[in-house]
Amino acid sequence: MNSFLISKYKDVEPYVPGEQPRDKKYIKLNTNESPYPPSEAVQKAVSESAKSLQLYPDPACRDLRAALAGNLGLKAENVLPTNGSDEVLSLSFMAYAHDEKPAYYPDVTYGFYDVLSGLFGVKATHFALESDFTIDIKKYCGLESGLIVIANPNAPTGIAISLSEIERICKESPDCVVLIDEAYVEFGAESCAPLVTKYPNLIVSRTYSKSMSLAGARLGYAIANSDRIRELETLKYTLNPYSVNRTALAAGAAALDDIDYYRNNCRLVAQTRDMTAEKLKNLGFELTDSKTNFVFCRHKSVPANELSDKLREAGILVRHFTGVRTNDWLRISIGTQEDMLTLTDTLERILNGG
Ligand SMILES: *Cc1c(COP(=O)(O)O)cnc(C)c1O
Secondary structure, eight states: OOOOOOGGGTTOOOOOOOOOOOSSOOEEESSOOOSSOOOHHHHHHHHHHGGGTTSOOOTTOHHHHHHHHHHHTSOGGGEEEESHHHHHHHHHHHHHOOSSSOEEEESSSOTHHHHHHHHTTOOEEEEOOOTTSOOOGGGGSSOOSEEEEEESSOTTTOOOOOHHHHHHHHHHSTTEEEEEEOTTGGGTSOOOGGGGGTOTTEEEEEESSSTTSOGGGOOEEEEEOHHHHHHHHHHHHHHOTTOSOHHHHHHHHHHHHTHHHHHHHHHHHHHHHHHHHHHHHHTTEEEOOOOSSEEEEEESSSOHHHHHHHHHHTTEEEBOOOSTTTTTOEEEEOOOHHHHHHHHHHHHHHHTTO
């Protein structure tokens, strides 16, 4: 192919997002979106924001920052709103790793980390998960410099680590930046955000995409020591000072006023997850202990790609990753209770040869 790309980008591997189909209506259990819409107040704030879209947004995101900080019991200087939490990840890879300062992360984790390593020429060091997909914390202790990245809970395994384990990594690798990606923390794990006042090397990334029903608005934020926030913010201003748009800012602030609605949705999702897990076990699946809004499972006899294809024919999308260690597994997002009943009924039919 004829290319004008400069050589350092010739081999970059882009992220492959889960499919957003347009051919017909599916039950979408493939991209970990919330099955519930944003609250009424958020919808109203979004339409209200349309009236002032001729103006640039506040690049410092002062209102949202203050509101988030208040909710977290931290200061505004400890928070940085971003365009999805993916922007926290890109700014962090850009800021804290390169070809001699490695990024350390599990071999099975969020695929975007490898994409960013490729883009920024970062030396990626993959630490293998144990055979049961748990993380051996010791591997992340005593590292000299660079960026440690751990999704907690991890994706696509769903398995969480404890606060004391995170604390141990921050303490025992004090010259590394420790980035904890909490995209799914609201569904059953414990947030390490309070630790940022104690560990200047800790950065926590959070998102409105999953727990707050705002995947379409692209809103996330970093939580950290004020020095780290300033570093990330400087880079944000070099790349795209207005990365968080007016509508997202309005939606993000309004959602915080409706926090009970979202907490309740997360509780419902967690309950539905546990019910679904029970049913899948009864159908012959093995599952990891997921604390997220998805389950990660494999069937004792039917291959994952076959199940994924048959579910698709039946109008249900799930995610199948083709990595060496994930090839046998399916990641299934948690939808409404009704969606999940349809899923388990359909699987039962498929497994019975129907
Ligand atoms: C979904 C996800 C993100 C990114 O979410 P945004 O939509 O960019 O906020 C980050 N990390 C993990 C592990 C995710 O699954």
